Each structure stands twice: as C-alpha cells, then as structure tokens.
Amino acid sequence: MHVLLIEPDKILSNIYVRSLVGAGHTVAATMNAQHAIQLADEQQPDLVIVELQLKGHNGVEFLYEFRSYQEWLTIPVLVHSFVPPTEFVRTPLLTQELGVNDYLYKPTTSLAKLIQAVQKLVPIKAL
C-alpha cells in the first residue's frame, strides 16, 4: 500500500517512514499541507496519515481541500495527532464532513498500534 504521510516533525516523520516501510508499505512524506496536495496528485496514495497541527495551513484545512476532489473521496484517512480526539467528540466534522476513518492520539499510540491501524484500513481501499 502507498501511504501519504503528513507529519511536521522531522524526527517523528523519519520514525514513521521507517516503521511503515518495515511493514511493507511505500511512503511519500511531507511536512506541509500544500505539498501534500501536490504529492497526492502526483502519487495517488492508497492511504493518508495526517497530523492536524501543521505549520501554515493545518490538517483540517488540508482535509477540506483533499476531500473536495471527487477522485480522493474514497481514499482512507487516518488522523495521527497531538490533538486529543476528545476535542472533536461533540462535532461530526472529522468523521462525517471530512471522512476520517480512524483517529489516533500520538501520546498514547505505539508504533505497533499505528501499523495495526494502517493494516486495518487496507480492506477499505480494496472495496
């Protein structure tokens, strides 16, 4: 599976790329939202992993743009963020409006759990 990773921290980005590649995936990594759109266009990823806190345009802005394209509506999105998911409990923004398939809170997510969540989303793309 080809993964588009949007992670603003270079050290974390390197760690996630290495883990994903180790699990048999290919990865295109970027640190900002504008470049992510360009990469999505060029590389047609099977899955997007995005941090909501980005420099400049944030992850929600990225998702609004990403989901505005018809051809990307079915690509699964995994939010992996320092923002606690509890901040979105009262709003359907991420799940209903932006089609987020899974949400992982970084401080409580191990690398093994991240890889497991990625594997779980593979069948979604296959459908």
Place this chain on the structure above:
Amino acid sequence: MQQFQHTLNDQERLLLTVAEQLKVPFVQIAHLAEQSKLEPSSANWQTVRATAAAALGLVESYALSLRLHGNLDQPELVPMTVSSLLYDTAQELSQFAKQYNVELELDASAHLLPIMGDRAVLQSALTSLGYVFVEASTAVEKRSVVRLAAYRTRYGIVAGLYSSMPDFGADSLRRAHQLHGRARQPLQQLAASPAAGVFVADSLLQTLSARLHVARYHKLTGLAATLVPSQQLQLV
C-alpha cells in the same frame, strides 16, 4: 450541579504551553525506544540524547523563569559580551540542530559593546528560542539555516535568532501572546508545535526588563531582545 470555572493566569498558561510542548520529545523518545527494540541495529541513541537534552533544557528554563518571577532567585548581573553569549548558545543547540538537519550560522562580527546581564538567564532564553527555530525550520523539505546574530541599533544591541519566515511580523507575535495557553498553535506561521520556547524565553527576558520582539536581519525574520550596553563598562 455547580460547575467550577477557573481562568488561567499567565503562569498557568505558560505551564500548559510547556506541558503541551513536552509531549513531542516524550513521544519521540518512546517511539525511538520502540524502534530500537524492533531493529536493534538502528543507532537511535544520538537522537534520544539530543531530544532528551532539549526537553530538559526547556524544563530548566521554565523552572528558572518561575523561580525568578516568584523571587526565589534574583538575576545576577555580570559584565559579558553578546558575541560569547551567542557562541555558547550555538554550541548548546548544535546537537539538536544536527538531528533536524538544520545548519546553525553565527554572525556576531560587528563590534559590540559589553553589557551587564545574567548570563544563565540570557542563555536559557536564547536556547529555548533556538529549539523552536530549529524545529520550525525543518518544516520545509530542503536543508535549512537558522542564524544567531547580534547587531547594534541606537536603542542597544539586538541579539536573537533568524530564519526564513515570510509572513511573520509584529502582529503575529502580539496575537501569539494573547493565544498561548489558549490555542494549540499560537505561532502557526512559525511552528506546528505550541512553540513553548518562545514564551519561556520572553518570560525569562522580562526578569531582566527586556522583551522579545520581531526583528529583521539580512532578509531573514527573527525574534530578538534588545540589550542595553553598559555605560560604565564602556569606560573600562
């Protein structure tokens, strides 16, 4: 049921910002440890060491600021040169910068008069600021440069850190002061993180009657403090 509501004061907002910031190095260290277990050959210890040192540096700086504001410590003013202060700051940041593939440049070649200041406070402030600039500068794909520089103006010696931040101005900093402890990214043009180092640096500088301000240097934008040269030391 009666709801307890408490508005955070400035120190509590700073603590919250620091706590949010510290999640980043802790997650990095936890992941690096997990990765080392899975791949014993991976040489992660240098990154772990630099990350832990940066986290400890932020905690130390925050604690120093709190002690000074709470009058548990007093600033100790000694004669010093800004050039040596910048040099030592660059040394302290070097390992961290290397992990982020950021090049540190030092430019303190101008003839600068000595100042009276608390060396530990000023260096903590500049180092805290440096961690934010290094982290922030990697949000572009290519190798980045952070410049530590000092120059003279008619108000004093402007010492700070600079990088390429096209949309950053005095308004951004003013807004950030209002937002920190309330918003997750008070300096969104500069950093994806809560940029706690900026607010800790400002808090430290306040104990020396200085403030962080936006400054420009050779087409770069940065955050700096204006330090007043000592009239008495000029006569020595």
